Amino acid sequence: MTIKHYLQFSDFSLSEYEYLIERARIIKQKFKNYEPYHPLQDRTLVMVFEKSSTRTRLSFEAGMHQLGGTAIYLNTRDSQLGRGEPIEDAAQVMSRMSDIIMVRTFGHDIIERFAACSRVPVINGLTNEHHPCQVFADVFTFIEHRGSIQGKTVTWIGDANNMLYSWLQAAEVFDFHVNVSTPKGYDIDFKLVSPDHSHFTRFDNPADACEGAHLVTTDVWTSMGFEEENAARKKAFANWNVDSDKMRRAASDALFMHCLPAHRGEEVTAEVIDGPQSVVWDEAENRLHVQKALLEYLVKGTV
Secondary structure, eight states, X not given: OOOOOBSSGGGSOHHHHHHHHHHHHHHHHHHHTTXXXXXXXXXXXXXXXXXXXXXXXXXXXXXXXXXXXXXXXXXXXXXXXXXXXXXXXXXXXXXXXXXXXXXXXXXXXXXXXXXXXXXXXXXXXXXXXXXXXXXXXXXHHHHHHHSOOTTOXXXXXXXXXXXXXXXXXXXXXXXOEEEEEOOTTSOOOXXXXXXXXXXXXXXXXXXXXTTXXXXXXXXXXXXXXXXXXXXXXXXXXXXXXXXXXXXXXXXXXXXXXXXXXOOXXXXXXXXXXXXXXBXXXXXXXXXXXXXXXXXXXHHHOOO
């Protein structure tokens, strides 16, 4: 039987996402109604962390427990992976003792090698190149607040990082447009995007990129693994912050999102992230609900 993995946003079709969005809606409602739902009873999720985490660990661990299963946390510092065990060997062993595995690591090639040797589904909890679970939660959050995202404009301001690449894949799946504004030297790596560039437009001026947007989103200027570049990035990104002036260029009902953690006063002002257009807390919570739908789907298939 072919194993279904979720390593990047483009791994699922539009019809699969439509199914998952409906399942996430139903599962979220059960959670809000204190209605027990345990489709993954006696199933085990292994969570492998090479990078630090708050939302990813909480959402996957709590989510698996709420679905009736068990979640096991493994940090590479505390496992044999930290002592040089080959990724392929670790995948063989872990997948024989569990039903699904989530990996949060650095290079995307690591999770691809892991998945290639796994006997169970593997989920990308974040790599340097992709963050599909976060963007899935973001799309779900937009749909909750504003309805269909098809034909809408999403503005990305900041670094061309894993979040942006997942947004660009989402734009192709859901048929919306992304306005991208990055500082010089931090532009899109075209090896990480499809040859069809019709779903995004690049802007030199970040304020111009916000014009008419239905959603404005950003991320920290310095992602994990790039800390030594922090001083240079602060200088290069000084004008690439989301403030009230930029939000005023967006549509009157535009939303603001941030994957968190946020640095108020850097990539976003406190006035915006704590303001009425911000849905960052709904966005963070929805990691739990979409990932529960994802866990259910990858372990059991459609229900």
